[in-house]
Amino acid sequence: MTIPDELLTDLMTSTEEVFETMVFKPLVRVPAPDTESTGKGANVVASVAFAGHRRGLVSIHSSLDAAKAIAGAMLGIAVEDLNGEVPDAMGEVANMVAGTFRNKLAAVEPASAIAVPTVTMGSDFATTYLSAVSRARCPFELEGQPIAVELILTGEGHGRRRERTN
């Protein structure tokens, strides 16, 4: 099942809000690639699961250099002075993106709960999922470096948003 465009719009807007307000670096939307990506090539994947009215995962995929640039900007320190802060910083970015996305949905439907972030860092890995899930990847660039935000929905969480009437 395809993820509705309105959910992806909310996810992209949430991501842009977080980067503009807390990372102080603007994201540029770029066209999605023709083939579905497995995330191979990304060095950092920060994910936050959510459950309740919807079930799924929001993940940020980036290169290590982009992740360092994000951490340095958030913390107000030079990239060369970073000392192990990247995983926590990327987890916090994922937490804020997932939380902002969840809040946008909660304005028109029952709220889902989000979990604490998990961060994977490495040089040669790919992400795969069960065939029963729906996935959509929203690509961006940050100062020329590719970054992607991915939404994965499972079970009953695929539907369009309901407009709240009261």
Next chain:
Amino acid sequence: MRFLIVDDSSTMRRIIINTLNKLGYKEFHEAGNGREGVDKLATTAVDMVITDWNMPEMSGIDFIKAVRANEATKALPVLMVTTNAAEDDIKEALRAGVNNYVVKPFTPDTIKDKIQAALKA
């Protein structure tokens, strides 16, 4: 003015401290979850608490309830900084005893305004 910042993310604690520094505040204490926050308050005098909601071991909501249940800390101004911004979230936080509420992502002006509002509450 002395702050206790309770957040499991060291990044967010640093961001909040950087923000408070820009606002002219200079004394900070840190805790990584609600349990550590309770322990810190038992040994350290502060003038305001800033806490996250979603944390391992003891959540921000349970931490605030513990603060309000303790005679020595029950009057402390508490500001919650969290991504949880649904209407029901805010009601739950107010029931637990927060004085004011900041939704992440936030700007320094928002923090400044909410601190002032929490101090007046």
